[in-house]
Amino acid sequence: MKNSYFSFHWRSCIVLVAMLSILSCKKSDSAASKELSIVSFSPAEASEGASVVIKGIAFSDNRSLNTVKINNVIAAVTATAADGTELTITVPEDASTGKITVTVGDKTVSSATDLIVNPLAPVITAIAPYKGDIGTEVVITGNHFSTASEVYFGNIKATDVTFVGKTSLKAKVPAGVLNGKVKVKVATLEALSPTDFWVRPAITDILPEGAEENAIMEITGRNFSTVVNDNTVFFGPIPATVIGATAERLRVRVPIAAPNDFIKVVVKEQEAISALKFRLLPTLSSFSPEAVDRNGRVTITGKNLSGSEVYLNKVKLQVTYIDATTIEVQIPSDANNGNLVVRQGGLDFQFFTELRIVNFWKEHDLQASPVIYRQSSQFVYNGKVYFAFGYDNASTGALIWMTKVRSYDPINKKWKEEFDIPAKVPVRREHFSALIGNKWYFGGGDSPGGNGVDSWVMDLSQSGDGAFKQLTNLTKGTMGDRAFVLNNELYVAARAYEKQMLRLDPAANNGKGSWNAITPIDITVPILDGITTVGNKAYFLDGYSNFYEFDPTLPAITTKRSLPNGSYAVNSLIGFNGKCYCSDGNTFWEYTPAQNNWIIKGNAPPGELKTFMVGNRIFGFTFTGQVYEYIYQ
Structure with missing residues (x-):
């Protein structure tokens, strides 16, 4: 019994130990499986x-x-x-x-x-400022920036970059930058600014350095805008028109009246100034006359002519007048045909039309007149030049009054006595004389008895005393009256301090006419010498250099540009082809009413020269009776 109990107890202990062992193993395995x-x-x-x-x-x-x-x-x-x-x-x-x-x-x-x-792709929302020079600090605003962000201006990497935060960077503009976008790069990701950054433009050259007005020239450099209207160009203070643009080249039109000055380019309110001054070259328009006598003068017109020299056949010409638009030069006495060259700043500008050197006055008939007519009257009738009144000096010095009217036929080169002055008509000198149709009007002047007041008309289709008819007397006798015809009406300009102008009414007083004062002659020197008509106006010289225009529609007398180098008692005036021509004893001048300007046409036969138009030919008579013909060019 005792043994049986012991056996049960031992066996129970073994089973308990075994169960505890198994439980211990399971708990260990669970803890191991829950390790973090x-x-x-x-x-x-x-x-x-x-x-x-x-x-x-x-x-x-x-x-x-x-x-x-x-x-x-x-x-x-x-x-x-x-x-x-x-x-x-x-x-x-x-x-x-x-x-x-x-x-x-x-x-x-x-x-x-x-x-x-x-990293996230960076984003740029703004850059400020959007323009500047090298070294300008630019604030870049956006997102997703980092300390590893790289900043580029165009393709140039900025080396001075400050990371402010993921939404802001600061970078200084590096050297060599051109206009373009700002780029932020984070690893392989990048962002571009919505607007360009504009670097101050620079001018490296202007091509050419000199040009004429309206010429197209180029400005080379960098950081220009490719948008034409973003570029503003100035020649000095004068704006120019930009007609083409790249980042490195501008094509501009030279403005009118551009000064010799620096060129300025403005892009986005930033300026660049050229290192060299632009030079405005002269623009040649014309020269006149195209044919000139030796010792004559030629007028060159154009623009930007100041400071120029003029050459003919490599010979430097004497400049007698110059301004920005006009050069007047004297032609040498030994000059020949050639092209005029205007030289300015070492550059030559040539006319392609050749200047022709001609002799305007040709010897026509050098055989002296049989009689010298001084202070006479002259008129052209039926292809001949008539000489009347005046005087000749005897060997004793006494005055010999002329009572015969003589003519000269320039075609046949012949002098002829035409008729005698009737005894009823007083001889005279320095008097008025004019022809209307076949009627020769004359009167006034200085007679042996004093200044005459009488006036006459002769019908050249008749002969004898009956051809002469006395008209109403002038209001006052004067010496040196001059007459001209406008619109078939006779005018007399009283010289010698009378300062009056008269017009003849031929139908008044039962055909004897009446002289009516129409306007005072308020001139500087009250002595008239040359007088002629051009169109419906009269022009006259006062015997020195003062020159006047008479307009009968007003009526009024206007002072015009004086005759250069005019001298008393040698002026002779004639109207032809809408211009006035005058000899001053050595030089033959041309006056253009539209320009109110005198130019030298060339030499004139020496001494006092009386000029007449016979048909379409101009002849000049000296006091010694020689005849020259003017060859109009």
């Missing part, structure tokens, strides 16, 4: 703000009890699994590639592999 660990995570790569799921063992089902870091940067836990096998985290903004660690209590485990943290 990271099994995996996904995705393997992520960016800031992305979710990453971590699978493992022994995570806390309480989010706050799990501390997760990515390369030592804490990541927010957004979700957990109830069985402690899964965590969901958000990649923080400062995260970088590295191991994931999870800490629960005093236990920390790491992932076997790195989580690849990819």
Whole structure:
């Protein structure tokens, strides 16, 4: 019995030990299977703000009890699994590639592999300022910047970059930058600024350095705008028109009246100044006359002519007048045909039309007149030049009054006595004389008995005393009256201090006519010498150099440009082809009413020259009776 009890007790003890042993083993195995660990995570790569799921063992089902870091940067836990096998985290903004660690209590485990943290693509929303020089600090505003951000101006990397925060960078403009976008690069990701950064433009050259008005020239450099209207160009203070643009070249039109000055280019309110001054070259328009006598003068017109020299056949000509639009030059006595060259600043500008050198006055008949008519009257009738009245000097010096009217036929080169002055008509000198049709009007002047007041008309179709008819007397006798015809009406301009102009009304007083004063002659020197008509106006010289225009429609007398080098008692005036011509004893001048300007046509036969138009030819008579013909060019 005793043995039986002992046996049961021993066996019970063995069974109890065995059961305790089994329980102990199970408890050990369960503890080992709950050890904190990271099994995996996904995705393997992520960016800031992305979710990453971590699978493992022994995570806390309480989010706050799990501390997760990515390369030592804490990541927010957004979700957990109830069985402690899964965590969901958000990649923080400062995260970088590295191991994931999870800490629960005093236990920390790491992932076997790195989580690849990819940066977000940067974004640029603005740059300020949008323009500047090298070294200007530019603030770049945007997002997703990092300390590893690189900044480029165009293709040039900025070496001075400050990371302000993920939304702001500062960078200084590097050397060599051209206009273009600002770029921020983070790893392989990059962003471009919405607007260009504009660097101050620079001018490297102007081609050519000199040009004429309206010429097209080029400005080379850098940092110009490719938009034509974004570029403003100035020649000194004068704006120019830009007609083409690239970043390195502008095509502009030289403005009118551009000064010799620097060129300025303005782009986005930033200026560039050329190193060299632009030079406005002369523009040649014309020269006149195209044919000139030796010792004559030629007028060159154009623009920007000041400071120029003029050459003919490589001979420098004497400049007698010059301004910005006109050059007047003297032709040498030995000049020959050639092209005029205007030289300015070492550059030559040539007329393609040749200047012709001619002799305007040709010797026509050098045989002296049989009688010298001084202070006589002359008129042209039926192709001949008539000489009447006046005087000749006897060997004793006494005056010999002329009572015969003589004519000269220039075609046949013959002098002829035409008729005698009747005794009833007083002889005279320095008197008025004019022809209307076949009627020769004359009167006034100086007679042996004093200044005459009588006036006469002769019908040249008749002969004898009956051809002469006395008209109404002048209002006052004067010496040196001059007459002219406008619109078939006779005018007398009283010289010698009378300062009056009369017009004949031939039908008044039963055909004897009447002289009516129409306007005072308010001139500087009350002595008339040459007088002629051009169109419906009369022109006259006062015997020195003062020149006047009479308009019968007003009526009024206007002072015009004086005759250069005029001298008393040698002026002779004639109207032809809408212009006035005058000899001053040595020089033959041409006056153009539309321009109010005298120019030298060339030499004139020496001494006092009386000029007449016979048909369409001009002849000049000297006091010694020689005859010259003017060859009009």
